[in-house]
């Protein structure tokens with residue numbers, strides 16, 4: 001069964017190992033072109049995230065009996081983020097050029113539909129955290145011209161647009177101030193261009209600020225259910241309801257730290273630990289509002305999925321748990337298609 005995936009960080013692997021590894025097969029990555037095509041990966045969001053300049057703190061160093069409270073990441077310099085994003089964007093474009101037509105980055109719904117129906121991987125360029133965008137939005141328009149069609153205003157740190165959630169467990173996502181004046185303008189500019197806005201990583205006040213301004217469906221590309229795993233990164237029932245009411249979608253992530261109720265990071269977590277988040281969202285707001293958002297190559301995932309080759313098994317698991325073919329098609333493909341069509345301008 002073909003599927004669209006809401007989030008991968010595979011460009012990090014392209015940077016480490018070279019674009020050819022992605023094109024020919026890269027066993028050290030969750031995702032590469034041959035394995036993805038084999039598994040039915042017809043399309044997906046390729047995120048560009050500018051890493052912290054200091055090492056990301058190790059969760060184990062902060063783990064206590066009560067959970068963990070990783071410190072909020074430092075703001076990231078605009079010029080550094082701009083140069084870094086440019087470099088990563090070029091790597092993705094290089095992968096497209098050298099793929100001999102197997103990978104195409106799409107910039108409108110016609111291209112998206114065309115390629116997912118062919119044996120071509122439809123890539124969607126996504127920027128995760130808007131540090132590379134200047135307050136005058138020149139870079140935003142430049143990125144649009146280069147094909148970027150999705151943007152997360154914040155990663156898990158503050159920037160001039162708003163503030164992301166730090167990794168806290170257990171914790172509400174209400175961890176800090178909402179969107180700044182510039183952040184509110186950014187939402188309007190993205191609406192104007194038809195760039196999809198991603199609410200994964202934003203704190204709760206930012207979420208509600210964005211929800212009250214945007215004219216597009218609400219989307220969280222890689223977030224799970226807070227009731228089932230109360231990490232600050234997951235969505236409360238009220239946030240889930242708002243996404244449903246906007247005719248939006250939640251891409252359920254396989255990230256180990258976002259699955260279990262007790263917050264324990266268990267590499268042997270069963271597929272049910274992932275699918276229970278899918279069922280919860282489907283039961284609460286409808287099967288039309290839940291999709292896949294792996295976070296391949298951006299996190300650690302259960303061994304039962306292991307990498308992109310595990311997605312067909314996850315689909316089979318959902319089928320055994322009672323999803324019909326029609327429902328599976330919504331989760332794997334149709335919900336992402338609908339939301340992108342509703343968001344992107346013709």
Ligand SMILES: [Zn+2]
Pocket residue numbers: 128200201222298
């Ligand atoms: Zn992320």
